[in-house]
Amino acid sequence: MIDELQEDAIERMDKSVAALRSNLSRLRTGRAHAGLIDHLTAPYYGADTPLRQVASITVEDARTLAVSPWEANMVQPIEKAIRESGLGFNPVTAGTVIRVPIPELTEERRRELVRVARHEAEMGRVAVRNIRRDVLADIKQLVKEKMASEDEERRSADEVQKITDAHVAQMDAMLEEKEKEIMSI
Secondary structure: OHHHHHHHHHHHHHHHHHHHHHHHHOOOOOOOOHHHOOOOEEEEOOEEEEHHHHEEEEEEEOOEEEEEEOOHHHHHHHHHHHHOOOOOOOOEEEOOEEEEEOOOOOHHHHHHHHHHHHHHHHHHHHHHHHHHHHHHHHHHHHHHOOOOOHHHHHHHHHHHHHHHHHHHHHHHHHHHHHHHHHHOO
16 A cells, blocks of 8 residues: 555656656747747637647757648737747748747846746645655555554655655756756857
C-alpha cells in the first residue's frame, strides 16, 4: 500500500516537472521556435482553437516564424490572435503565409523573463511539496488505521523526501538552464 502511494507520488511529481518544462519552453529566449505561439488560440467555426490545430507553424530562420493556415479564411483571425497575444509580436501577412518576426530582447525584458521563469519554477516546487504533503498524510492515515507500522511510516517518509528532493533538483536545473538561455545574447 505504501509502495503504491510512493509510485503515485513519483507519477504526479513527474507530471509537475513536465508542466514546468512546458511553461518554460513558452518563454522567449530571442530565438524563434514554434512553442512561442502554438498555445495561442484563434476563433475557428465559433470555438477558440489552438493555432497548432488550425495552421502549420515552422521556423524560417533564427528570428522568423512562418504560420501557414490550413484554410484561407483563417489568415485574419490568426494574425489578430498573434498581434493581440501580448507577446510583442507584429505579424506580417504575405498571401496565405503569416510571417512573425521575433524582435531582439532588451536587457530589461530579459530580466523580466528571468523573474517569470523563477516564478514558474517556484510554482512547480510548491506543487511537488504539496504532493509530498498529501502522500505523507495518506501514510499517516494508514498508520492510524493500523495498516502500516510507525517504522514503515518513518522509512517511507524518508523515501518520499528523497523523491521530492530529486524532483526539486530537476526543476532547479531546468530553471538554471533557462536563465542562462534567456540572458545569453
